[in-house]
Amino acid sequence: MSVRNGLVALLAEQPMHGYQLRQEFERRTGGTWPLNIGQVYTTVHRLVRDGLVEPVPQGGTGSTDDASEDDAPFERFRLTDAGRAAATSWWATPVERGAPARDELAIKLALAVTSPGVDVRGVIQRQRTETLRSLRDFTRLKVTPDHRRAALAGGGQAGDVGPVDTPVADARADLAWSLVLDSLIFGAEAEIRWLDHVEARLARASHEAATLGSAAVPAVPPTDAAPPGRLGVPGAASASGADR
Amino acid sequence: MSVRNGLVALLAEQPMHGYQLRQEFERRTGGTWPLNIGQVYTTVHRLVRDGLVEPVPQGGTGSTDDASEDDAPFERFRLTDAGRAAATSWWATPVERGAPARDELAIKLALAVTSPGVDVRGVIQRQRTETLRSLRDFTRLKVTPDHRRAALAGGGQAGDVGPVDTPVADARADLAWSLVLDSLIFGAEAEIRWLDHVEARLARASHEAATLGSAAVPAVPPTDAAPPGRLGVPGAASASGADR
């Protein structure tokens, strides 16, 4: 739903056609999540079907020619009343976090831990390397804006970097992109911390199993410590109450 | 790919039929991510198509009746050699974190920050409430194992809790479920921290904008028409001066 809702939000600002939607979306997220043009159109058409969006009537016949420079021969879309309602409702409703999305890493480790013969430690170490790598990339991007886009999403897709920026107006877009990056950084840090945590738990469990004889891996003292060295990520000073 | 890979990993332990796959998957993730049976079968059939899995030949004719209690009339699946290779390769390869998955919340805030007339502070506050709520639920679950499942994933789906547990063997499943919960907790904490961070950044930005005169932060529209109307989003009264 994120794309769908995002498009509605963009259309709430002004009518646009498909390419513009894509451009705006990517500009404001710093190109972090490239948006396939096909998806834009199918999504918009679904929105039309659902009555949230309607095509702006083309000036085709008759009154086209007056004042407005409605020269574009392209189909533009705008919100209906229902669409506007959906937009405000989206802003008013938090993103649901209660039936969390499937996380491949969590699933993988859950299965690894319960599968005989899997080298869990190895899995964790390799994952940590990978996650640290991406974390480093993110922080580097943060320091060197690189004139954004590119970078992430390794897939080819011709680079466009160019001086497309409307000179002044989008300090706001820079802010947004910077916040998105922070989000990725915070997420990666949490993942690292979790990996450390898992490793510690496993070490403790296997140690106990060893010393206490075979007695079935006692089920988890409910709480524990979060050891990690707080990994110093520039600009990611943690604000609120620690992890625990 | 998480489900697909997970099924391969499960089948690496022993041949199973669809229902068993679902049970095992849910047991080891503590029911955090309920798996629709239809998805199991379509996924398994794709695996068969791709040569990673094959049905165990039914004991139909002839030699069925010897020693093995191969009494099940149901189709069971097992890995092929290619499947086993895929499994070990999955364990050996970290989950990619470089083209991060779309995160609805990050997208939403990026758009909120760049949209005129959106009450960003309100969005953040509501989200924080929601995320804190789920965080609380997670930690409560952690303290009170509740005999797991249920709880998350509000959708109906008859509860089954029962004493299905194979008495001893799955202290490991408890461990796995506990780790999954930790993962959710770490993620939620990171989200909270990020929300705080965003709020602080916005406060700082708006403060600077205020003291330094109007300077930057001009109108938004990089392209064409900017109907001065500023779109009257009904009910989206900007409570705070955070942005703009």
Place this chain on the structure above:
DNA sequence: TCCCTGTGCTTACCGGGTAACCTCGTCCAT
């Protein structure tokens, strides 16, 4: 002239995910 590039758009296709449905076999009450 021809070709390249960029804009705007369409289409076919795939995989994840859900819901509704079907078939058996077993158990139990009438």
Place this chain on the structure above:
DNA sequence: ATGGACGAGGTTACCCGGTAAGCACAGGGA
């Protein structure tokens, strides 16, 4: 015994997110 309820096991149709390939058209050089 019969027939309903129920659970295990499985199939199907459908939707949505997402990708790739292609079409049409308009400048702008070499």
